[in-house]
Amino acid sequence: MENNYRIESDLLGDRKVPVEAYYGVHTLRAMENFRITGTTIASHPELIKAMAAVKQAAARANAQLGLLPQEKCDAIVAACEEIRAGALHDQFVLDVLQGGAGTSTNMNANEVICNRALELMGHQRGEYQYLHPNEDVNMAQSTNDVYPTALHVAVLMALENLIDGMEHLRVAFQAKAEEFADVLKIGRTQLQDAVPMTLGQEFATFARMLQEVVVHLRTQPLLLTEINLGGTAIGTGITAHPDYAALSCAALAEVTGMQLHTAPDLIEATQDCDGFVQVSGLLRRSAVKLSKICNDLRLLSSGPRAGMGEINLPPMQAGSSIMPGKVNPVIPEVVNQIAFEVIGNDLTVTLAAEAGQLQLNAFEPVMADSLFRSIRHLANGCRTLADLCVKGITANHDVLHRNVEQSISLATALNPLIGYKAATAVAAEAYARGETVREVVLRHGLMSETELDDALRYDALTQPRIYAKHHALAPEA
Template identity: 55%
Template sequence: MIMITRREHDLIGYKDVPKDAYYGIQTLRAIENFNICGVKLSSYPKFIKALTMVKWAAAKANNELGLLSSELTDAITKSCEELIDGKFHDQFPVDMIQGGAGTSTNMNVNEVIANRALEKLGYDKGEYDYCHPNNHVNLSQSTNDAYPTGIKIGLILMNEDLIESLKKLIASFRAKGVEFNDVLKMGRTQLQDAVPMTLGQEFEAWAANLEEEIERLNQNAKLFLEVNMGATAIGTGINSEPEYSGKCVSQLCEISGLNIVLAGNLIEATPDTGSYVMYSSAVKRLAIKLSKICNDLRLLSSGPRCGFNEINLPKMQPGSSIMPGKVNPVIPEVVNQVAYKVIGNDLTVTFAAEAGQLQLNVMEPVIVRSLFESMEMLINGMDTLKERCIDGITANVEHCKEMVLNSIGIVTAVNPTLGYEASSRIAKRALSENRSVYDLILEEGLLTKDKLDEILSPERMIKPRKFVEA
């Protein structure tokens, strides 16, 4: 088939762009130059939406300043509205990882908006005399202020999705905490028997552990509200009017619904990537906690005959091509792997943030790719963990209780009554003679059966109690 094209030019020369494409020559060059990670800008609709908000705000500010005609402003803003609504997202084919500090991404957005605006004005794509990607859509901007501002708004939008998935997972753990409230089991420290608790307490602890991360994520996401719009190339504001920054940020607040503020020092803010480092650390912290919980789930469900076997994870798929009957904890396993990837991405963010030089950090593309990938994987991982694992967990109630009764650990419950020396002697005998603590206490006549049963009652072993009455 013969591709119908249109001829476009830039400072490098001329190229033939597909006639129906909304992107232009600079996007085409980026496609050719950066076949790197294979993940395109089109993979992240929230990022496209955020970058488009920046262009919309800039157009409105330029119009207020008399720099952009009302006709062009109307065409550009209406094109932005369409992109925000999810249209034409297939027109963003640039690789997320690219050289040029994000210029290819910025120009991809500029070209799509310009060509869609041209159609609205009654012209053909590529007739840039009437609406130009640089002269009009990128007016008063540089990649160095528009791109990071888009990144920050995109991350705020993605953070909302991340929090929503996290809240659903927490609710699932909490529901299991209620369901297993009366299931007595053995707590463990250093993988050794410790003291009794309930399975409900264990699940509720996981819920509380994850709930802390909501505040941490939101707290760090607030750092993204400070932007450098109007900084243009290096923070001096060259090629923008004095009132532009304030007007653009005001428009951006209205369009996004966010309390965006202008950085106090634009030269400082332009190369600064500290907010990415802080937020990435919060994402990593969530990943680490999820991985630890998944480790616990795999331990508690191990067996079924030769492991802990306290809980049953939903059976998702056969576990072996050679061992009949084997079923593996595949959902916790995959979430563990998500966590490892997030931890690796955090290191990438760290190195990329450190690599900034003088008035710009050119490594922002790998920072944004790493953060968006981590958030997307965590969202998918948490949704999968909730729906295909936590919601379907069941408890082996009698087995849990039996392990408590047979454990040496229950000697801790009688320690306040018998004293440490007697309790240690009983524990040592129980281990060496393979006897139960319960039977040995009765055998030695240290306590009556009624008193021992009272001390070892579940409600006395799983929470604090008064030893001296007032």
């Protein structure tokens, strides 16, 4: 020890490491080399916990094989369990973007786990003669199997939070669908009046869109359950015991509670990042759906007097520094922006996966950062949209009723009764004269008032029915 530093060595020479640090010389050099985003890997707690889980499983497997003394194994496992519980995350100090295919992150984990384990064994940090970061904590491992395995586990962990957020939003939309079940409105295609529907049907569609996303997020990321732990450097398993891959996978499955299995071809699994591409595609799909929903909410609430104004979003803040009384749809807008970011992140993941060369992909750090940010932001966005927007939406009943009564699209409901030609003439006359479809039909005697009321009743306009054709003559021009 020298004042507030301890001396640690690597292949490049000696360095002073702060005595209070749990990380070591390898982490110190990487801190100096990668000053890129200003965001550390500690911002992705799932990754830190997953790294600790992998190291814990590896220690148990090596001890079971008689390669790691039980005392060392117990100390490593105890340190890993503390980290998985949230301790020492501030010691994972490296930038999220780094060269070396994640080697620096693996070294960071080795050093933090080792130094905490040394303390648990009654030694000082840096006394690696008793427990070594590489020889013991990293036994039978390479960054090239540890880091991808940890990423698989971490992304699966993170997806649970997104699924919960999506489900929270789905429930909010479903509640509104039930609240608005009998509120009639005009549907639109290509922003033009189409045929009637209910506001409940519109919101039920939003709920269904999210339900589809949740189902796919739960069932499709199967590639992430396939890990390459035990493949070591390039998938051949060099430096690992023949039974290590199976034992470490079983231990990791037990530690995480996940149904993990060893990839059938570890060389392929070490270089192929298809699992990340698959998940990124699911995130992009989720973002597209969310953005479309938010676009609809902004359109339906536009106005309040010069737009559609069919629904009212809860006012959250003043909307202008110059226009008094203006309120903007800020919650849907922020979710739109999350969606744009996620779509961009998907391109990053795609390009990074494609850029892998030969037996390893060196660009997993940017894939990891992109995936974690997409998942976290989507999850937060879903909860924000549900709690600060959807739950407070109200229907503008007067506008909705007026739109239905004045829409010439009601003529569509008369097609089976008076025929397409007559219905077309009714629609054209109503539009030209500024009248309602009801007024034109009654004036020309195409249907009785009782027949028209039956044709335009709530359930007849919003679901299939059996028609008895009337086929009246078209009104004269």
